[in-house]
Amino acid sequence: MTTLRFVEHLRELVGDVDVVLSDIWGVVHNGLEAFPEACAALQAARGEGRTVILITNAPRPADSVQRQLRKLGVADDTYDAIVSSGDLTRSFVAERNGQAVFWLGPQRDNSIYRGLDAVFAPLDQADYIVCTGPFDDETESAEDYRGMMQQARLRNLPLICANPDIVVERGDRLVYCAGAIAELYRELGGEVIFYGKPHRPIYERSLAIAQALRGAAVPLDRVLAIGDSVRTDLAGAQGFGIDCLFVTRGIHSEDFEGIDGLDAVQVRELFGHPPRALTRELRW
Structure with missing residues (x-):
């Protein structure tokens, strides 16, 4: 029992x-x-x-x-x-000087790049994706990014998930996190590297x-x-x-x-x- x-x-x-x-x-x-x-x-x-x-x-x-x-x-x-x-995601970016990153996430997470020589690029020119969350977690879910993730999959871009949580509490509500988008990308056959629990x-x-x-x-x-x-x-x-x-x-x-x-x-x-x-x- x-x-x-x-x-x-x-x-x-x-x-x-x-x-x-x-x-x-x-x-x-x-x-x-x-x-x-x-x-x-x-x-x-x-x-x-x-x-x-x-x-x-x-x-x-x-x-x-x-x-x-x-x-x-x-x-x-x-x-x-x-x-x-x-912090772990920062280490990944720091080790890839010269490679271009497409950043998917809200501006409030920009401290993740502080002090790094990150080169930002649009999705069709990037070498990899760093996902810190939806652009607007107040209104969006992973499904809003299906088209974007399908485009990334066609280019075989690795996605670095800086927050494996699917949802998190905000007051008495649940909002979506980067993990929801990462799991969608995995379902589409994309490569995901997770940092965090x-x-x-x-x-x-x-x-x-x-x-x-x-x-x-x-x-x-x-x-x-x-x-x-x-x-x-x-x-x-x-x-x-x-x-x-x-x-x-x-x-x-x-x-x-x-x-x-x-x-x-x-x-x-x-x-x-x-x-x-x-x-x-x-x-x-």
Whole structure:
């Protein structure tokens, strides 16, 4: 029988944990305002000597993510470091000097290119695509880009997805992210390189930073991931071999109504392999 463990407090799970890898959007804030209890929980974990790394699929560098967190009311002492999919994407672009990129995404993500000698080009002249999201995520979905992706497929352009999320919370709404367009391109047979959760590079960088901060190696069984997405947070943690605390108030909230009454088959349908524990929202 597959059982689910529910906890009310983070402190119930971290007695044997040295490093916490916490998702941001949906766990620490909802895009409009911070969750004070979640911030306090991570601060308390740090206060007891744990290292907290915020791990995010934001298609922007870590310093840009930090500025956004400050605006939303997330204090710097909530975490030790930030690792973003934007940073990993920047590394890809930096290694391809001279190649032309077609950038698909909103202007607010332009910090992903800060300090890089990126050469921009229209789709029919580009060597590859960097997708940070729809041009207008307030009104568009992946389907609006089918024609563009078909043109890119004809030229066999690789698409670099700087945010593997399909959707994200913005207040009480869900808006589409770069991952939705990337998945459409894959369905059309296009080559996609993903940076961010659930893929290994972002976990490898996060653990390397945590180990440098702690001055010692960190066994994977002393690492806890926290997130609200089955597809990215849970799958990424499990694929990397670390436990996950799953927050049910986020993008899957409707799926978890009455979850305590689910049978083993329904649990497997929702999760595949269940997380270490579930909680409604992050609190100490």
